[in-house]
Amino acid sequence: MAEPKRRFLAPMVGRSAHEQFRVSTPLELFFDLCFVVAVSQAAAPLHHSIAVHEVGHGLTGYLTVFFAIWWAWMNFTWFASAYDTDDDVYRITTFVQISGALVLAAGIERAFEHNDFRVITAGYVIMRLAMVTQWLRAAKSDPRRRPTALRYAIGVSAVQVLWLLRLALPMSWSFLPAFHLLVALELAVPIWAERAPGGPTTYHPHHITERYGLFTLIVLGESVSAATIAFHGGLDEGGAHTGALIRLAVAALVMVFSLWWLYFDRSAHNLLTSLRTSMMWGYGHYFIFASAAAVGAGLGVAVDQAIGHTEISARLAGYAIAVPVAVYLFFVWLLHIRPHQSGPTKVAFPLAAVLALGTPLVPATMELLAGLLVALVAINVSVGRRVPDRMEARPATHSPEAG
Numbered sequence: 001m002a003e004p005k006r007r008f009l010a011p012m013v014g015r016s017a018h019e020q021f022r023v024s025t026p027l028e029l030f031f032d033l034c035f036v037v038a039v040s041q042a043a044a045p046l047h048h049s050i051a052v053h054e055v056g057h058g059l060t061g062y063l064t065v066f067f068a069i070w071w072a073w074m075n076f077t078w079f080a081s082a083y084d085t086d087d088d089v090y091r092i093t094t095f096v097q098i099s100g101a102l103v104l105a106a107g108i109e110r111a112f113e114h115n116d117f118r119v120i121t122a123g124y125v126i127m128r129l130a131m132v133t134q135w136l137r138a139a140k141s142d143p144r145r146r147p148t149a150l151r152y153a154i155g156v157s158a159v160q161v162l163w164l165l166r167l168a169l170p171m172s173w174s175f176l177p178a179f180h181l182l183v184a185l186e187l188a189v190p191i192w193a194e195r196a197p198g199g200p201t202t203y204h205p206h207h208i209t210e211r212y213g214l215f216t217l218i219v220l221g222e223s224v225s226a227a228t229i230a231f232h233g234g235l236d237e238g239g240a241h242t243g244a245l246i247r248l249a250v251a252a253l254v255m256v257f258s259l260w261w262l263y264f265d266r267s268a269h270n271l272l273t274s275l276r277t278s279m280m281w282g283y284g285h286y287f288i289f290a291s292a293a294a295v296g297a298g299l300g301v302a303v304d305q306a307i308g309h310t311e312i313s314a315r316l317a318g319y320a321i322a323v324p325v326a327v328y329l330f331f332v333w334l335l336h337i338r339p340h341q342s343g344p345t346k347v348a349f350p351l352a353a354v355l356a357l358g359t360p361l362v363p364a365t366m367e368l369l370a371g372l373l374v375a376l377v378a379i380n381v382s383v384g385r386r387v388p389d390r391m392e393a394r395p396a397t398h399s400p401e402a403g
Helices: 026-051 055-083 088-106 108-114 118-141 146-166 177-193 205-237 239-264 275-306 314-337 344-361 365-382
Strands: none
Touching (some): 026 088, 055 088, 055 118, 055 205, 055 275, 146 177, 239 365, 275 314
16 A cells, blocks of 8 residues: 655644554654764763863763753754654754754864854754744644643743843853753753643653654764773774773773663663653653763773873773763663562662672772673673563553643
């Protein structure tokens, strides 16, 4: 049977939360690939800042820039799960959002080096106002959830005005105090909108968890790419550093493989049973994505330290990797493992996160981290799968539409 022709402008009605065979679309995958450009641009200055012993400046800049990338990505992902029409106007609006991400990426270096946030803010506002257009379309076509869509449109628009006004404030006011206030407002908009009289949007649990999993893959891949570039540069120098770099490369591969394994060992779609748990799960992934990308920056720092391109200590270089690994383990446990498991596996993840923070205190940090992650994977496979899955035994009491 021939597929229906794509329309220029189709009604944007909510899609069923129980739609069968719902998978990520080529447009969503293209969206992710373009956004990873911004992720790589954010991780590179973090690598440089740590290497020159400006850890506080680099970490603050990285976390603030990554919020803009993650928040725009997350809002599009949940909206698309509910209202993806794949008509021409929807595609064009999504391309505008992608353009905003690339503008944001172009402004990251200015923000890190000169505290100039004009380009980043412009890119962010472009992305967010494109979402306002999408929500207004949804408000027009979906009468039942019109109050929800209008709350999104009003809330997002108002906060974007405040982001632009922030640029006029003195630097001492605008960077952290105003930033924290505006982040709180951004995070509050979905909470306010989803509690509108029309009811929450009809996101698809399988689709959402697949989208988050794919972005986790892309971010981990970016870490592999960043580490590969760093190792290549180090190996070009040859000499006495070759053996150390080979050991680092092997340990890095084992670490990234283990991080992938631990995230994807449990399905998460059955965790999204209510508005509250879904928001906690979605918001908590900021730390998983940011730490996964920061692992690549840390691996670059480790290479620099091994070949003598930085004067920082081996301990600081070790913490550049151990800290993001520990954060990643803790939030994978909090969001993916803790709801499923009881017994040894439930304790193993937070214990491994604590032990990871201790590895820079002894020699061979990378090798110890790799061994620790392999041990955690082994525990998860051998012991965790023998423990009954609490989520499979528990019948669902809420639907995604329940709130």
